[in-house]
Amino acid sequence: MAHPETLDRLVRRVAAQVRWRRAEHHALRGAFWASLPAVVVIALKGPIGPRAIAIAAALVVGGVLAGALWGVLKRTADADAARLADRAFGLEDRVATALEWAERPDRTPLVEALVRDATARVSALSPRTIVRRIVPREARFLPVPVLAVLVLALAPPVPMPSGRLPDFTPGTEEEEKEARTGSGELEQRAPRENRDPLRPPSFEEREFAARSGAASASTAGDLSAVFKDTSLSSQRPDFNSFLKKGDERLKLLEQVDRLPDLASDFTASQYKMVFKKSKALSSGMRPNDISPKKLKELLEEMERLGRKGGNWNSDVGEGMEALEGGQTDKAMEAMQKALDKMRAQEEAQRGGKGLRGGRDNDRSGGGRERGRGEGGGAEDQDFGDGEGLLPGKGKSNSPKGEASRRLQASPYDVGVEGESRRGRKDGYDTNMTGRGGQMGSRLQYLGVIGQYRKMMEDAITRESVPRDYHEQIKDYFQALDER
Amino acid sequence: MTQDARVQEFVTAFDGLRAEVEKVIVGHREIITHVLVGMFAGGHVLLEGVPGLGKTLLVKTLSESLELSFARIQFTPDLMPADIIGTNIIVEDSEGRKHFQFQPGPIFAHVVLADEINRATPKTQSALLEGMQEASVTVGGASRPLPAPFFVLATQNPIEMEGTYPLPEAQLDRFLLKLRVRYPAIEELNAIIDRTTHAHPVSVERVMSGAKVMAFRELIREVPVASHVRDFASGIVMATHPQWADAPDVTRRFVRYGASPRGAQALILGAKVRALAEGRYNVSVDDLKALAAPALRHRVILNFEGEAEGIDVDNLVSQIVDGVEASSARTKEPFLR
Numbered sequence: 060m061a062h063p064e065t066l067d068r069l070v071r072r073v074a075a076q077v078r079w080r081r082a083e084h085h086a087l088r089g090a091f092w093a094s095l096p097a098v099v100v101i102a103l104k105g106p107i108g109p110r111a112i113a114i115a116a117a118l119v120v121g122g123v124l125a126g127a128l129w130g131v132l133k134r135t136a137d138a139d140a141a142r143l144a145d146r147a148f149g150l151e152d153r154v155a156t157a158l159e160w161a162e163r164p165d166r167t168p169l170v171e172a173l174v175r176d177a178t179a180r181v182s183a184l185s186p187r188t189i190v191r192r193i194v195p196r197e198a199r200f201l202p203v204p205v206l207a208v209l210v211l212a213l214a215p216p217v218p219m220p221s222g223r224l225p226d227f228t229p230g231t232e233e234e235e236k237e238a239r240t241g242s243g244e245l246e247q248r249a250p251r252e253n254r255d256p257l258r259p260p261s262f263e264e265r266e267f268a269a270r271s272g273a274a275s276a277s278t279a280g281d282l283s284a285v286f287k288d289t290s291l292s293s294q295r296p297d298f299n300s301f302l303k304k305g306d307e308r309l310k311l312l313e314q315v316d317r318l319p320d321l322a323s324d325f326t327a328s329q330y331k332m333v334f335k336k337s338k339a340l341s342s343g344m345r346p347n348d349i350s351p352k353k354l355k356e357l358l359e360e361m362e363r364l365g366r367k368g369g370n371w372n373s374d375v376g377e378g379m380e381a382l383e384g385g386q387t388d389k390a391m392e393a394m395q396k397a398l399d400k401m402r403a404q405e406e407a408q409r410g411g412k413g414l415r416g417g418r419d420n421d422r423s424g425g426g427r428e429r430g431r432g433e434g435g436g437a438e439d440q441d442f443g444d445g446e447g448l449l450p451g452k453g454k455s456n457s458p459k460g461e462a463s464r465r466l467q468a469s470p471y472d473v474g475v476e477g478e479s480r481r482g483r484k485d486g487y488d489t490n491m492t493g494r495g496g497q498m499g500s501r502l503q504y505l506g507v508i509g510q511y512r513k514m515m516e517d518a519i520t521r522e523s524v525p526r527d528y529h530e531q532i533k534d535y536f537q538a539l540d541e542r
Numbered sequence: 543m544t545q546d547a548r549v550q551e552f553v554t555a556f557d558g559l560r561a562e563v564e565k566v567i568v569g570h571r572e573i574i575t576h577v578l579v580g581m582f583a584g585g586h587v588l589l590e591g592v593p594g595l596g597k598t599l600l601v602k603t604l605s606e607s608l609e610l611s612f613a614r615i616q617f618t619p620d621l622m623p624a625d626i627i628g629t630n631i632i633v634e635d636s637e638g639r640k641h642f643q644f645q646p647g648p649i650f651a652h653v654v655l656a657d658e659i660n661r662a663t664p665k666t667q668s669a670l671l672e673g674m675q676e677a678s679v680t681v682g683g684a685s686r687p688l689p690a691p692f693f694v695l696a697t698q699n700p701i702e703m704e705g706t707y708p709l710p711e712a713q714l715d716r717f718l719l720k721l722r723v724r725y726p727a728i729e730e731l732n733a734i735i736d737r738t739t740h741a742h743p744v745s746v747e748r749v750m751s752g753a754k755v756m757a758f759r760e761l762i763r764e765v766p767v768a769s770h771v772r773d774f775a776s777g778i779v780m781a782t783h784p785q786w787a788d789a790p791d792v793t794r795r796f797v798r799y800g801a802s803p804r805g806a807q808a809l810i811l812g813a814k815v816r817a818l819a820e821g822r823y824n825v826s827v828d829d830l831k832a833l834a835a836p837a838l839r840h841r842v843i844l845n846f847e848g849e850a851e852g853i854d855v856d857n858l859v860s861q862i863v864d865g866v867e868a869s870s871a872r873t874k875e876p877f878l879r
Contacts, residue, residue: 142770156768167764172545173823232716444825516846520798529850 063161065178066141066154071142073147076190081130084195086123091197093122094204101208105216112212116309146190165428241394329364330401333357337394354390355382361397369404371397549818552758556582556819559747562607565744567600568737569730573721576812577695579603583811585692585718586674586758588659588709588840595723596734597697601655603785604695604817609751610652611689617662619705622634623669629677644681649673650757652689652752656696660706667713670694670822691755694775711799711843719833720840722856767825770870775830777866779806782842782859790865792858796848801841808837827867849855 097115104111141155157177160170211217340353358378365372378393515536519529543551555580563574573589577600580587589597598614605612615626628647634640648654649670659667673679674694678687696707696717714720726734739742779788783800784793793800830846839855848858 138770149823151822151826151828152768152771153822153824153826156766159612159768160766167766168545169549169761169764169823172549173766174545176823252634519846520844520849521708523706523708526852529852533846533850 063157063174063178065181066158066174069144069154070137070140070158071180072137072186073144073189074137076188077135077140077143078131080190080192081133082127083130084193085126085130087126087198087201088195089122089124089126090119091122091127091195091201091204093118093125094201094208098204098207098211101211102217104211105218115208115303119205128276128282143189148181148184150177150180153180208225236268328405330398330405333361333364334398336360337398349387349391351382351387353386355379355389356392358382358390358394358397361394361401364401365397371400371402372402374400508536545823545827546649548761549821549823552761552818553821556748556753556759559604559607563600565746565812566603566737567596567646568733569726570596570600570723573723574600575816575819576719576721576833579812579815579833580719581691581693581755582758582762582815583808584691585808585811586696586716586733588717589695589697589722589723590700590720590722591697592701592725593625593699593770595627595725597723598655598657600655601695601697601833603746605653605655606746606786606862607749608653608755609748610691610755612653612655613648613651614655614657615648616657617659617666619661619663621662621666623666623767626666626669627673627681630682638725642682644684646686650686650688651681652691652693654694656694658698659696660698660708662707664707664710667707671713671716672742689752691752693757714840715802715804719812719836721836721837759814762811762814765823765825767810767814767819771813771825771830774827774866774870775806775809775813777870778834778838779803780861781862781866782838784845787803788869790862792861792865796844796851796853796858797842798845799843799850801838805838805841812837830862831867835859 097118100107100111100115107114138155141158142152144150145152145154153173154177155176157170160166161174169287193320235453272367281335336357340349340357358375361369362372362375363377365375374397375394378397381387381389515532518524519532522531553731559578560571560574564571567574577587577589581604589600589679591597602612602614603816613623624647626647626649628650630642631645632640633643656670659670673688673692677692678685679771680686699706704795755779779801781789782793782797782805783789784797784833786793809830810825812833813825816829816832817825835856838840838859842855842859844853844855844858
């Protein structure tokens, strides 16, 4: 079989283009990195002398040449060049396939036809540069060191430090007098600033940190950040008054539950964000003295949120009117109504995930309805706060009837009560009462949920579940998993 | 005959066969092409589409264009395996002696249309498995070869899922390609109306023999594939596996099981046919990209999240192909390596 000379020539031509582009690319990189020491050399032209310019120029030229040489000498695989040619000339992998198969011992009769076809197509091509130029990232910053070299070359030598301290001895009698007076004041002031020998140094440091924190913005690690969202943020700490009646900050720190929770992200929920602000408004240092200005700001914010699709703007409007009429209590009531609506809407939007909240409203009928949102029915109210579908609780599909009723009916039956806590949990410790009370057991909540989830995944992919239900099923298991 | 002439003969035969089918079938040019690709590659094709889009008509027309025997099996829930592969029956000879005689089922035809294949029970569906893979069936302990060429074209309806038995993965994997028949455009619909309500029905000529089909199948296997093209096919198939270390994020997130090695075989064989049908002597990367969705869409099994999110497997495969192309050496600038 004839060797595909034409194809080889094409590949060699492309490889040469590749080498040339590589040389350009690496020469630019070399110029950049060599110009950095050149800047240093030019900056030191004072001590180095007139040779500095020549050395800098040699460095830059050397960098360019080294880069170009590196680019030229890098090996280019024929297969890469052939693929590049195929792509650039639209040859649909003919050249690469022909070159690869022409030398193979297991070539098929079609390979010869392929080589002929590829050769004919390549012969019809007009040679052109197909390898595009790739400018290295460093080239964008190249003007900076080059400009620095030029400026430093033209500028006078940079004065170098001589290694001695500056001379601070007074030159005139007046300066000498001023110096003497100043030193006297320092000597007089020094005893006033003497540290208390009884106070430990750590205490002094804390005091210093607190004062500097009050005067300027809080910095990382500054404990004063915890007061950021409280009324104390704008007050300076007064440790003199602390000795008499106690510092408000320390009092606040003792009430841990009233401090803002810096770890939780309230911005994820509009309701939580507004609720937190309203709570801060009514439970500050003086809960009965609510600032109408702050209340107005909060109502305005709720109105702004309501314009994005909320249904609480009428209540907010009532609150604003009441506030203008000086009826703060009425305004607070209207704000509470608006908050309830906001929560109900957010619960409704979350759909099946809003399983929590039944106990927030004291388990009273009306409170439940409000807490469960608009979509919550009476049947759903068995979900307690932090409780799941515990054995013996909730609506049961068992043909035997609800477990709880059976328990009431028969004193010898076994009741299972679960102990739960908030948040994600590994399992329920089940306290057995009655006959089974002798034997402790543990229900692996996550394990069971995991198994059911897997079964659900299998079932939903194997059997035909309407697509509309997929999201609901997923949400349901997601909600279970989050518990 | 020179190689050029052989290839030219194939191109002419391929175009001629397609033209015959297009006498009856309006539009669906890509579907027709892929059906022919499946036939010449020696595989079987699954056609999926809502009723009335001409799936069965396409297969019937194709069989009428070939000088091959044709059998149609309408799959129903009460269809039994023996109804497909045949059974031994007692016959009496001239001397009055009784003996068993094998009565071949409809599977013993060159072109078999398995219409609405997902309506039969898995047991009956699996009766096709051996025939599709081994080109032979075993009845009463005796293996009986099927006629060559043997080509199964199955149809299924994706929307009426009630009372159906979705094909298991093992059965799906037997199909070289799965084609989705889309609804026609308005111009095509007008042409369908004109053509099918005309007084004189269109007649189709038989343009290709079974021997020719077999000869072309041999020719197709001679088409060379460059190593980087083969690597590209392997990369696509591997990228459908969520367990693979370099699997793209979209695969890890939405795929439960990836394509089997049969997927890579289907890609390469289909690409060979496509290349030769275009008069090209080699497989290109573009051939693989064109065949990726038909060859892999039924081999990529979505997980729960993928099903719940309503992920379209075609889009998924397309993203995988794009990802593999971006990361393969083909798209990297070779002179910077």
